[in-house]
Amino acid sequence: MGIVEEFARRSREQDAATLMEGRNGRDDGKARIVVGNSVDPALVETKLSGITLYRGRILNLRVDGVRLPSGKRTNREVVEHAPAVGILAENDQGEILLVEQYRYPVGEVLLEVPAGIMEPDELPLETARRELQEEIGFDAEHFDEMCRFYTAPGFSDEVLILFHATGLFPSALAPDFDETIRVVPVSVRELPDLLCQGRIKDGKTLVALCRFLCRKMTCQTEAGTEC
Template identity: 40%
Template sequence: MKKFEEKTIRTEEIFDGKVVKLQVDEVLLPNGKRSTRELIKHPGAVAVIPITKDNKIVFVEQFRKPLEKSLIEIPAGKLEPGEKPEITAIRELEEETGYTTSQLTFVTSFYTSPGFADELMYLYLSRDLEKVDQPLAPDEDEFVEIIELTLAEAKEYVSKERIHDAKTNYAIVYLELLERML
């Protein structure tokens, strides 16, 4: 066994939903003892940092039920089975904002909550936005409002916790670093 590896002894599937699966694994720890791990299995997701021609970031505001409040976030969505992240990114961008793009730049990928979930999120940047005359419809249970902010305005929203999720904060820090390099 590797230094920190936990060997799975048994898996119990608890829930199989549209977005996530929940399982409980019994594991053998590196010290030989046993423990349990509650795990969320997720198909992965994408997020896009969309920048308009006048250098504004396109955000969506939406209600987040686990938090019981609305957040302002960059557009994002779940990967569909067999779908490439770039395709998901363009689809989600259009569904949520009414913009499309012919150019995506891969920024990075990261695990959103590795302590209990395997969700891997792919982050893209696009500065080549075009408004779509008849955009793809959002999901039937998705209600969003578009907000366009400068980087300075977005940082102010962060300080007031109007922007308060990891992917969007990551995007703002990334844009701030890019700005400093130019």
């Protein structure tokens, strides 16, 4: 088992244990998604105060007063966001199933991997399966965690977990009423051109496609065959 796979396994076990603690009443019921980096005390900023300015359906906005490692004080604006998942869905025809949808904040139609926000009672894998069914009408026999990362750590605590889904089979759930989505199959051979031409502007999709291609290149180098 490689380093990435071993880390993914440990993270999944920790997520499950944390969620069970919440269900058993030993904490506030919110599962903390772990990314895995260590903390250097010499770089830590200490929270001194905090006030929530806005509470929304998927995010909150708060302003914290903090003490810097130098001893000086400043404010940090923080967007609290529920964790989310993204799914790189690969079918048996050698295609990646992406989705096109209009993103109101940027005013553009973007090409993305299927994705969605975790519900309070869900584990990442459960969210991945649900979102795949809602957005492209498929479930999958295999879900392998690719990586997890902070989407915008300068101002948000959102964590995104990426899965690689294979063994797709039809299994549709009703889509969300506020999402209009078009499924776009893209050949794996087209992915490098898609990236180099700048057609992918969504961060999670860039990470997913680059991680996928890097893994294929590593397999080809080590074994002389694709994986």
